[in-house]
Amino acid sequence: MIPENNRIMNYPRKITEGVYLVGNHFFRSYLVRGEICALVEAGVTWSVPQVVKQLEELGMAPEELQYLIVSHAHFDHVCGIPGLKRAFPNLQILASEAAARVLVKTKVVTGFFSEDVALAKNLGDKGQVMQAVPIPDPPVTINVDMVINEGDKLDLGRGAILHFNLLPGHSPCSMAAYLPLEQVLFAADCGGYPISEDTIFPMYFSGYEDYVTGLKKLQNMESSVLAAPHELLLSGSREISRFFRQSLASTVQLYEVILENYKIGRSQDEISQGLFQRFYRGGLANYSTGNIRVCTDLLVRRTIGAENFCQHE
Numbered sequence: 001m002i003p004e005n006n007r008i009m010n011y012p013r014k015i016t017e018g019v020y021l022v023g024n025h026f027f028r029s030y031l032v033r034g035e036i037c038a039l040v041e042a043g044v045t046w047s048v049p050q051v052v053k054q055l056e057e058l059g060m061a062p063e064e065l066q067y068l069i070v071s072h073a074h075f076d077h078v079c080g081i082p083g084l085k086r087a088f089p090n091l092q093i094l095a096s097e098a099a100a101r102v103l104v105k106t107k108v109v110t111g112f113f114s115e116d117v118a119l120a121k122n123l124g125d126k127g128q129v130m131q132a133v134p135i136p137d138p139p140v141t142i143n144v145d146m147v148i149n150e151g152d153k154l155d156l157g158r159g160a161i162l163h164f165n166l167l168p169g170h171s172p173c174s175m176a177a178y179l180p181l182e183q184v185l186f187a188a189d190c191g192g193y194p195i196s197e198d199t200i201f202p203m204y205f206s207g208y209e210d211y212v213t214g215l216k217k218l219q220n221m222e223s224s225v226l227a228a229p230h231e232l233l234l235s236g237s238r239e240i241s242r243f244f245r246q247s248l249a250s251t252v253q254l255y256e257v258i259l260e261n262y263k264i265g266r267s268q269d270e271i272s273q274g275l276f277q278r279f280y281r282g283g284l285a286n287y288s289t290g291n292i293r294v295c296t297d298l299l300v301r302r303t304i305g306a307e308n309f310c311q312h313e
């Protein structure tokens with residue numbers, strides 16, 4: 001269960017001594033303050049003005065923000081980068097090497113900004129975007145300034161050191177960040193998407209085994225706060241542990257359901273369509289139908305692919 005009081009928040013919000021929640025319900029970024037500051041998660045184009053305003057409210061001078069941690073190269077985690085770079089002159093972009101490789105592909109990045117526009121439109125149609133959506137002037141590529149490798153650390157001073165883990169199951173380029181000082185876990189999309197109180201959308205888009213391994217790793221980290229990029233902020237190790245158990249169970253169950261359907265002769269397309277109907281709701285319905293269909297197609301492919309691989313072993 002995701003407690004209701006953790007789903008409705010005011011922004012900006014102080015979470016721990018050195019961590020602040022900024023952005024909005026659907027696209028959350030986190031400010032980590034040491035002697036210098038880092039922002040975890042870039043969000044989308046239209047969350048940028050909110051983040052800029054909220055950081056100002058927190059009394060942060062634009063020059064103070066040194067680092068932007070980009071958890072992975074999916075459009076809803078990178079489209080905020082150009083706007084943030086404009087607002088914060090010293091900002092350096094940190095991401096995995098795999099993410100850096102994706103972000104120099106013009107065609108991919110252009111596609112990202114199309115999805116960003118579609119998402120803003122969907123939210124606008126539902127009256128959920130209060131501010132005007134800025135029309136992005138899409139850059140052809142996004143440069144990563146510092147590549148993060150497995151186990152790397154980023155020292156922000158005053159004991160605030162971010163530790164990075166590469167967790168490739170959601171995308172080949174995904175990474176989580178962890179702040180041991182306050183036991184805050186920034187799980188990226190590696191924990192699943194909490195669609196509602198009792199439904200977590202499993203997101204093993206690049207590999208089922210890797211995703212499950214990643215979930216178990218996250219579950220085993222000693223966390224007092226789980227700071228997720230979409231709709232979720234949990235505090236208390238028991239709540240966090242329960243969330244990861246639920247996410248893991250949903251993942252295993254989805255894998256089995258897909259497999260059963262495949263074994264009784266349903267086509268991959270039919271199965272994917274079924275998943276789409278089941279999961280295209282809540283915050284996921286803010287995304288374009290095409291985008292979520294790509295996601296459900298991937299879940300079907302990764303399930304069947306993993307099973308065929310096992311049979312060959």
Ligand SMILES: [Zn+2]
Pocket residue numbers: 072074077170171189
């Ligand atoms: Zn993602």
